[in-house]
């Protein structure tokens with residue numbers, strides 16, 4: 001899966017207050033076996049005038065979102081600065097990795113002081129494209145969709161639910177958290193009118209591609225898909241697939257490995273059971 005980096009806003013200039021060689025300098029941290037960050041791991045931001053044009057690895061993007069959650073809490077508490085160690089601990093990563101991540105977006109701390117919280121929030125938000133809210137349309141207001149639509153945390157983090165769609169006559173016309181459920185036939189018109197930028201698909205798999213096509217036709221370029229199917233989209237449209245069962249399978253793998261029940265070399269081992277469905281992310 002890829003992350004659309006083309007729309008990333010230009011990085012704000014960062015004052016060069018860091019002392020050369022201080023302990024907050026970006027550190028080269030080798031990444032995991034997927035090698036996802038290897039292409040960027042040997043460069044420091046020192047003297048690099050092209051940080052904003054370099055791709056930010058997807059694993060870093062995911063961690064930036066976690067750092068932002070911690071930072072916004074600190075900001076709300078009135079904190080002016082935070083050390084890399086404190087921020088890393090709160091985010092659940094090691095501090096070298098955190099410094100490396102932040103160096104990739106051109107952020108650096110000051111020795112003995114740490115990072116300026118409000119400036120770091122602005123820099124991470126700019127990198128994640130969060131300088132303006134993203135109107136979200138959710139399609140399929142069933143068990144999952146209803147729960148997602150009613151979760152206030154999305155709006156609080158810049159993703160207000162602007163539209164809800166379903167085809168069930170019993171649902172169309174009802175409201176969830178003040179937003180009316182409209183018929184899915186109106187997706188193109190309503191999404192265009194409300195400037196929807198993110199579509200969430202929470203329909204059965206059989207309806208997901210059609211729904212996705214309607215969202216794309218309405219100009220939606222980012223889709224979060226909960227349905228257990230792979231969606232085909234044109235170039236320039238990003239799809240992220242969420243599958244909690246896959247996450248649990250990964251957890252299961254780690255538990256099994258800890259207990260020594262997973263052979264080191266999988267291909268030669270006798271498979272326990274073939275999964276009914278292979279899900280790609």
Ligand SMILES: NC(=O)c1ccc[n+]([C@@H]2O[C@H](COP(=O)([O-])OP(=O)(O)OC[C@H]3O[C@@H](n4cnc5c(N)ncnc54)[C@H](O)[C@@H]3O)[C@@H](O)[C@H]2O)c1
Pocket residue numbers: 139140141142143144145165166167168171184202203204205207210211225226227228242243244245
């Ligand atoms: N990714 C995950 O971790 C995860 C977890 C739970 C459920 N799911 C998936 O999410 C989807 C929804 O699950 P659920 O339990 O809420 O199902 P549900 O049956 O309760 O809800 C589905 C809703 O989609 C609506 N719908 C059907 N066709 C539609 C269309 N063409 N346009 C608009 N709406 C339409 C239905 O009327 C219904 O309200 C399923 O595909 C399910 O497999 C994924």
